[in-house]
Amino acid sequence: MSRIEPRTFRGTRDFLPSELIPRRRIVSIIEEAYRRYGFQPLETPAIEYLEILTGKSEENDKLIYEIRRARGDAEDSAESAIALRYDLTVPLARVVAQYAELPRPFKRYQIQPVWRADRPQPRQGRYREFVQCDADILGTDSPLADAEIVALTSEVLTALKFEKYRIRLSSRKFLAGLSELVTGNETHFFDFCRCLDKLDKIGWDGVEQEFGKNNIPAKDARARVTELMASGGTEPDFAGARKLVAGNGAAEVGLNEIETVYHAARDLGVPQGKLSFDATLARGLDYYTGPIFETVSEELPHLGSLTGGGRYDGLVATFSKQNVPATGTTIGLDRIQTALTQLERFKSEPSETQVLVARFDDAGVGKSLELAAELRRAGLRAEIWYDNDRMKKQFSYADQQQIPFVVIAGPDERERGEVSLKNLRTQEQVTLAQSDLAAHLLNVVKAQAGSPDSSGN
RNA sequence: GUGGCUGUAGCUCAGUUGGUUAGAGCAUUGGAUUGUGGUUCCAAGGGUCGGGGGUUCGAAUCCCCUCAGCCACCCCA
Numbered sequence: 001m002s003r004i005e006p007r008t009f010r011g012t013r014d015f016l017p018s019e020l021i022p023r024r025r026i027v028s029i030i031e032e033a034y035r036r037y038g039f040q041p042l043e044t045p046a047i048e049y050l051e052i053l054t055g056k057s058e059e060n061d062k063l064i065y066e067i068r069r070a071r072g073d074a075e076d077s078a079e080s081a082i083a084l085r086y087d088l089t090v091p092l093a094r095v096v097a098q099y100a101e102l103p104r105p106f107k108r109y110q111i112q113p114v115w116r117a118d119r120p121q122p123r124q125g126r127y128r129e130f131v132q133c134d135a136d137i138l139g140t141d142s143p144l145a146d147a148e149i150v151a152l153t154s155e156v157l158t159a160l161k162f163e164k165y166r167i168r169l170s171s172r173k174f175l176a177g178l179s180e181l182v183t184g185n186e187t188h189f190f191d192f193c194r195c196l197d198k199l200d201k202i203g204w205d206g207v208e209q210e211f212g213k214n215n216i217p218a219k220d221a222r223a224r225v226t227e228l229m230a231s232g233g234t235e236p237d238f239a240g241a242r243k244l245v246a247g248n249g250a251a252e253v254g255l256n257e258i259e260t261v262y263h264a265a266r267d268l269g270v271p272q273g274k275l276s277f278d279a280t281l282a283r284g285l286d287y288y289t290g291p292i293f294e295t296v297s298e299e300l301p302h303l304g305s306l307t308g309g310g311r312y313d314g315l316v317a318t319f320s321k322q323n324v325p326a327t328g329t330t331i332g333l334d335r336i337q338t339a340l341t342q343l344e345r346f347k348s349e350p351s352e353t354q355v356l357v358a359r360f361d362d363a364g365v366g367k368s369l370e371l372a373a374e375l376r377r378a379g380l381r382a383e384i385w386y387d388n389d390r391m392k393k394q395f396s397y398a399d400q401q402q403i404p405f406v407v408i409a410g411p412d413e414r415e416r417g418e419v420s421l422k423n424l425r426t427q428e429q430v431t432l433a434q435s436d437l438a439a440h441l442l443n444v445v446k447a448q449a450g451s452p453d454s455s456g457n
Numbered sequence: 458g459u460g461g462c463u464g465u466a467g468c469u470c471a472g473u474u475g476g477u478u479a480g481a482g483c484a485u486u487g488g489a490u491u492g493u494g495g496u497u498c499c500a501a502g503g504g505u506c507g508g509g510g511g512u513u514c515g516a517a518u519c520c521c522c523u524c525a526g527c528c529a530c531c532c533c534a
Contacts, residue, residue: 332534395494
């Protein structure tokens with residue numbers, strides 16, 4: 001009989017324990033920050049009706065996985081088409097439209113996988129199944145909400161010990177105005193942004209070539225944008241920038257909102273040098289309507305953006321008569337993990353077990369089980385040994401799994417009502433009364449967790 | 458979606474101009490006289506040479522197709 005080759009679908013991954021343990025640590029740091037800002041949890045189904053997901057952007061529609069039964073018959077085609085969600089923002093908009101009872105402002109966070117049918121590239125932290133960590137505020141058009149999202153992003157990255165990151169800030173309104181100023185009309189907006197966004201990568205000559213390819217009349221773009229960029233950066237000269245776009249309403253409004261968000265975010269604690277006004281940031285061409293932002297790691301430019309978001313005031317209205325203004329961001333968990341891995345700061349951990357209760361001889365099995373139960377009642381993560389194996393094998397397992405303590409109750413210890421406790425890291429072994437074991441170990445473990453020596457991201 | 462590179466053991470790779478039973482290191486399992494790991498030594502298990510077809514007396518090696526993986530672009534998290 002032919003075996004089936006065990007494999008995972010391209011662009012998807014298994015998370016083995018040694019990787020998942022530190023990965024979950026990252027998630028809990030993100031979640032803690034979200035909760036500190038007063039966001040409430042939300043989960044939605046992986047599967048949505050196709051019509052919910054499509055129509056936001058042509059490019060995106062091509063990347064949506066549709067679902068069908070493995071053995072369908074004619075009747076199935078009568079069922080509504082369904083698909084895997086592409087992001088968490090669209091399902092959120094659906095939820096807000098669907099449940100009138102939700103409060104305003106509605107602040108929710110959501111940490112769940114999404115699926116996109118594009119070509120995976122692990123080095124760039126790009127997968128077909130990946131986890132997004134979203135935080136969004138709905139029901140207010142105040143720039144303070146945008147600023148809070150920016151501050152939250154910064155706080156998470158700082159908590160994750162990223163040092164060289166930069167949050168780029170711009171505004172879709174500003175870009176629309178700029179496009180109009182440079183090209184003379186509104187028709188080239190999307191192409192204009194896309195070309196401009198490549199500036200970092202291909203330089204001005206390249207951008208001008210791109211303009212040519214797309215038939216964008218942008219002869220004085222270089223001079224104008226260069227000046228604007230000089231007014232931007234981490235200490236933007238908004239007054240100067242305003243002069244450069246004077247007379248264009250959209251650009252002026254956009255600039256004002258950028259300025260408000262910038263200062264509010266700084267007041268909220270975003271460190272100097274981490275937030276920049278960036279006239280060439282052109283992301284989020286789908287449903288964004290106001291301020292937009294993304295984060296890049298300056299050490300890992302090939303990774304693209306670690307986070308991305310912005311204001312999308314029109315999205316809820318695609319599901320409802322109500323027009324609900326909204327802003328938010330997503331933090332890419334897999335990008336974060338990829339970044340930390342490439343920075344060699346993501347250390348694998350094979351086990352979270354704190355103590356292994358060894359099995360010494362058949363006569364001592366009952367005692368070992370009692371000890372494990374006692375340790376577990378004290379809140380320690382304890383494992384027992386199942387088979388009648390030598391100490392060598394049991395210690396070898398503990399070592400391999402990086403379990404720091406082994407408890408032994410052989411005939412000698414049992415006779416005196418004692419146990420031996422070995423610390424595999426320090427190689428110290430102590431013998432103590434059985435009744436003191438749990439309390440003693442709890443103290444030692446606590447002290448270890450507090451020491452600077454203990455690892456942890 | 459476009460272009461390029463690569464596919465030999467679980468992992469990293471050797472394999473001479475096509476030539477007998479395809480090798481190494483790491484990992485795994487067992488052992489070095491049975492109360493203690495991380496070092497060392499010995500041994501064992503494990504391979505449709507990605508898959509299919511072709512050329513040849515003979516293919517891991519040459520040709521074609523296909524699949525998979527990686528990289529860049531596109532786009533993004």
